[in-house]
Amino acid sequence: YILEYLxxxxxxxxxxxVMPRNGYTDAAKVVRGSTTLCEVLWGGNTGDRVMVVGSGANASPVASLVRSEWPDHLVIRADVAEDYDEPDAFAALSALMLNIADKHRLKVTHYGDWHRCENGRTLYVGSRQSPVMVRLYEKGLEQRAKGYSQNASADWVRLEVEVKPKRAAARKHLATLQPDDFMACAAWTREVALCLFNSDLVPITGLGTIKRMSDDERALAALVKQxxxxxGRLKDEHGSWDDVGLLLGRLVEDKDST
Structure with a gap:
């Protein structure tokens, strides 16, 4: 139904x-020619949850469709960007972001061509495990380097905030926000908004933290996925998950004793 509606x-x-991912067993995309308009994933150990993904130029219309047809939904991840196209934009914005990173003791990571500055640079502020991270990159040079557009402006720079709320209440709340509001999800991104847009945003809190999985947790997740x-069939055969656990325990003990 969701695919047909979209x-x-x-x-x-x-x-x-298309090939499923992120623990889902089924996936499909809505396309127009060679252009992907959105992607839908479902099935597997995710229960009855369906994930809809819109990216790039189609992110906003996809979000509008989901909000209109299914207002009671959750946001797993949202990327909100502001573009600039003027000389020295990257130098000015990176200086601002580094000053704020130092002030708030945030992780800083550099990617790309920082030596010759020909193929595009990317500055990450914040941890990948944090609910809020900002990336600043030279979009025009990236477009040229990847062969998408040789006419892209060398001064085209994108500042993008990535928000990945952990708690269900925050995911539900973020599903009602406008793009500008996502800059309010951390004290330091509110400071960025104040510097760039003169916007004194109301804080959005309660996003939770993203827990880094241990090696054993990753291995267990892979086991369950595969x-x-x-x-599930063992549970049906033996009657309960407790019985499955006892069976696996006996198999491990028998293996260790041989």
């Missing part, structure tokens, strides 16, 4: 099955 909302679009179907 496809119907975009003129001259088709549905194509053998979840088998484990």
């Amino acid at each position: 496809s119907g909302a975009f003129d001259l679009s088709d549905i194509e099955r 053998y979840g179907g088998l484990l």
Whole structure:
């Protein structure tokens, strides 16, 4: 139903099955020619949850469609960007971001061509494990380097805030926000908004923290992803998850004793 609704909302679009990811067993995308308009993922150990992904120029229309048809939804991740196209924009914005990073003791990571500055530079402020991170990059040079557009302006710079709320209440609240509001999700991004836009935003709190998985947790998640179907059949055969646990325990003990 979701795929048909989204496809119907975009003129001259088709549905194509694609490789699933993120623990889902099924996925499809709505396309117009070679352009992907959105992606839908479902099935597997995710229960009845369906994820809809819109990116690039289609992110805003996809978000509007989801908000209109399914207002009671959650935001897993949102990227909100502001573009600049003027000489020395990257130097000015990177200086601002580094000053704020030092003030708030934030992690800073450099990627790209910082030596010759020909193929584009990227500055990350904040941790990947944090609910809020900002990336600043030379979008025009990136477009040229990847062969997307040789006419892209060398002064085209993008400042992008990435928000990944952990708590369900925050995910629900963020589903109601306007793009500018996402800059209010951390004290330091509110400071960025104040410097750049003179916007004194109301704080948005309660996003939670993103826990880094241990090696054992990653291995267990991989086991469940690969053998979840088998484990479910064992539960049906033996009667409960407790019985499955006892069976696995006996198998491990028998292996260790041989």
